[in-house]
Amino acid sequence: MDIVLTGTGSPLPDANRAGPSTLVKAGDTHILVDAGRGVVMRLAGAGSLPAFLAGVFVTHLHSDHICALNDVITTHWVMTQGNATLQIYGPVGTAQFVERQLAALEADVGYRIAHHDALTVGPQVNVTELTAGDSFEINDVAIMTAATEHSPVQPTIGYRLEHEGSAAALVGDTIPCEGVDALARNADLYVQTVIRRDIVEAIPNEMLQDILDYHSGVVDAAQTASRAGSKRLLLTHMVPAPTAEQYPEWIARAAEHYDGEVLIGDDLYTVTI
Numbered sequence: 001m002d003i004v005l006t007g008t009g010s011p012l013p014d015a016n017r018a019g020p021s022t023l024v025k026a027g028d029t030h031i032l033v034d035a036g037r038g039v040v041m042r043l044a045g046a047g048s049l050p051a052f053l054a055g056v057f058v059t060h061l062h063s064d065h066i067c068a069l070n071d072v073i074t075t076h077w078v079m080t081q082g083n084a085t086l087q088i089y090g091p092v093g094t095a096q097f098v099e100r101q102l103a104a105l106e107a108d109v110g111y112r113i114a115h116h117d118a119l120t121v122g123p124q125v126n127v128t129e130l131t132a133g134d135s136f137e138i139n140d141v142a143i144m145t146a147a148t149e150h151s152p153v154q155p156t157i158g159y160r161l162e163h164e165g166s167a168a169a170l171v172g173d174t175i176p177c178e179g180v181d182a183l184a185r186n187a188d189l190y191v192q193t194v195i196r197r198d199i200v201e202a203i204p205n206e207m208l209q210d211i212l213d214y215h216s217g218v219v220d221a222a223q224t225a226s227r228a229g230s231k232r233l234l235l236t237h238m239v240p241a242p243t244a245e246q247y248p249e250w251i252a253r254a255a256e257h258y259d260g261e262v263l264i265g266d267d268l269y270t271v272t273i
């Protein structure tokens with residue numbers, strides 16, 4: 001499997017980091033986890049497209065993780081001329097969010113159907129709402145889910161994807177919890193959205209201080225990786241966004257608590273497992 005960071009950013013705008021999303025290429029099966037700002041541009045950069053996606057997995061309904069889902073839906077629709085169905089999976093609430101996205105796109109859908117003879121139907125989207133603990137398969141990829149902990153955002157879901165003997169855990173925003181441990185257990189790669197607690201704590205901004213209680217810090221992620229026996233830890237959604245020169249410092253911090261390999265990167269950074 002190739003795991004491509006299609007967006008390493010956070011809610012904070014960044015010229016070089018798209019919003020949070022990660023693409024998993026399991027052979028020909030492409031699965032997108034979350035759909036943050038700029039995701040369709042990054043999919044193109046990763047050699048994929050919305051029309052190639054076998055599924056879009058939503059971890060939670062925070063805007064930074066889903067604000068470009070409408071672009072995924074529209075681009076999928078236009079490029080397949082309405083002949084394919086986009087499969088979206090997510091926690092309870094995802095279906096309502098998608099319905100409302102479709103309602104917001106109503107005028108555009110009408111214009112395009114009126115203008116293109118080839119287009120006779122609107123976006124074909126199928127939403128599967130998951131309960132934590134559900135497992136299912138897409139082609140030859142086995143998917144397991146578990147509850148993560150990002151309260152007051154509820155419910156939130158993390159995913160473990162297994163393909164040809166390799167396993168990747170992609171868990172979204174969460175503090176360490178049993179669900180993450182289960183998904184990351186002996187995984188070849190554990191992908192965690194992180195903040196730097198030490199830096200955030202030093203910034204006198206109330207709203208920034210609020211993020212401390214529902215995110216994993218770099219140390220938390222490293223401790224989870226160690227406890228779960230994950231072979232490699234990949235950091236993403238870094239707050240505050242580091243420069244490439246600061247990557248070694250982030251890695252060193254994690255390495256104090258974890259013997260495995262710690263990875264961090266720019267958008268489109270790819271890990272093969």
Ligand SMILES: [Zn+2]
Nearest residue numbers: 060062150173
């Ligand atoms: Zn969040």
Ligand SMILES: [Zn+2]
Nearest residue numbers: 020062064173
């Ligand atoms: Zn987030």
